[in-house]
Amino acid sequence: MLAEADIASTVFITERPHHAHEKVRDEDLSQWDTLVVMSGDGLLFEVVNGLMERPDWEDTMKKPLCILPGGSGNALAASINYYAGNDHVAKKKLLLNCTFILCKGLHTQMDLVSLSTASGKRFFSFLGFGWGFISDVDIDSEKYRRMGNARFTLGTLQCLAKLPVYQGRLSYLPAAPEPG
Secondary structure, three states: OOOOOOOOOOOOOOOOOOOHHHHHHHHHHHOOOEEEEEEOHHHHHHHHHHHHHHOOOOOOOOOEEEEEEOOOOOHHHHHHHHOOOOOOOOOOHHHHHHHHHHHHHHOOOOEEEEEOOOOOOEEEEEEEEOOOOHHHHHHHHHHHHHOOOOHHHHHHHHHHHHOOOOOOOOOOOOOOOOOO
């Protein structure tokens, strides 16, 4: 479809965890008009956080960023598909719809959430942050990735069997009001 739309592309295949993060953080991105990530939400999370670590992050974040769903959880792709006025779909139809959106050059701005940990590490998210049970299900079910969405059901059952207790403290600092 990209060839039909006369869209040239360069393919980069990640080889390890955090590889995409390092690549977009360190690479000269001026050679590309758009960054396209074909994966699930996790790899896009790596890319966004890599982009935000760049010294030129303010300019770089103006570059269009596209997600083509290829993961077991494709929440952002599904949201973009819905926002574009399409029916709720999954798998191949979602990939097709998102590729059409890319080929048409449609884009919009998106907010990011910023989280700073007690150790000073800062993360950015386009969906949200999870902690506790939900995060355990996501991380612990990683070994079942080949099962697709069923991995989350199995991961939930395993976490329920362990029934862990979570302790923590959450502090919220409202953003400073914008001038004007």
